[in-house]
Amino acid sequence: QKEVEQDPGPLSVPEGAIVSLNCTYSNSAFQYFMWYRQYSRKGPELLMYTYSSGNKEDGRFTAQVDKSSKYISLFIRDSQPSDSATYLCAMSGGSNYKLTFGKGTLLTVNP
Amino acid sequence: DAGVIQSPRHEVTEMGQEVTLRCKPISGHDYLFWYRQTMMRGLELLIYFNNNVPIDDSGMPEDRFSAKMPNASFSTLKIQPSEPRDSAVYFCASSFRGTSQETQYFGPGTRLLVL
Numbered sequence: 001q002k003e004v005e006q007d008p009g010p011l012s013v014p015e016g017a018i019v020s021l022n023c024t025y026s027n028s029a030f031q032y033f034m035w036y037r038q039y040s041r042k043g044p045e046l047l048m049y050t051y052s053s054g055n056k057e058d059g060r061f062t063a064q065v066d067k068s069s070k071y072i073s074l075f076i077r078d079s080q081p082s083d084s085a086t087y088l089c090a091m092s093g094g095s096n097y098k099l100t101f102g103k104g105t106l107l108t109v110n111p
Numbered sequence: 112d113a114g115v116i117q118s119p120r121h122e123v124t125e126m127g128q129e130v131t132l133r134c135k136p137i138s139g140h141d142y143l144f145w146y147r148q149t150m151m152r153g154l155e156l157l158i159y160f161n162n163n164v165p166i167d168d169s170g171m172p173e174d175r176f177s178a179k180m181p182n183a184s185f186s187t188l189k190i191q192p193s194e195p196r197d198s199a200v201y202f203c204a205s206s207f208r209g210t211s212q213e214t215q216y217f218g219p220g221t222r223l224l225v226l
Contacts, residue, residue, distance in 0.1 A: 041220075043202050043217030044202075046215070097206070103152075103154075104153060
């Protein structure tokens with residue numbers, strides 16, 4: 001079993017839709033959870049960061065962590081064509097700076 | 112700030128040749144990471160440095176891969192000899208051990224094709 005599992009998609013939605021992206025993990029030592037966005041032919045950029053169970057909101061984006069189920073989600077409200085990208089979940093544990101990434105989900109928002 | 116700078120942006124080489132990828136981290140950052148991204152395996156950490164010292168190189172696939180960080184503003188990843196299976200996008204990232212210690216800033220990547 002891989003440490004981090006992420007459905008690669010692709011996911012195609014109409015503009016304005018609510019998007020839900022998910023990852024599961026197996027390593028209980030993971031304490032920090034991130035979502036990175038990667039546009040085509042670019043490097044990943046940090047979108048959301050959280051270290052506790054529950055929800056964290058930033059504009060149209062909400063990150064949700066359920067440590068008991070080892071499950072994290074990213075919700076995008078009122079999705080825009082500019083949100084079209086690959087979304088990667090990432091996580092790390094304790095003082096370890098190593099990030100373990102999911103394979104990424106390719107999202108396309110159609111105008 | 113210019114962000115993380117990588118060179119070259121594209122590299123095409125023949126099997127058996129030496130390849131050197133370069134990275135300039137964000138000024139003031141004390142962590143530097145080298146990643147490899149492929150469709151099959153996703154984004155994998157190869158090695159990371161703290162204050163120019165290699166901390167964990169367990170992700171380096173083989174002895175053909177080596178990385179150095181001679182100073183705080185420069186790092187190299189070398190593949191010698193290169194093989195077709197090394198074809199991938201190689202990313203360098205840097206971070207600062209501050210309040211957002213997990214925030215890694217990625218460069219634009221080097222697309223490597225080994226023929």
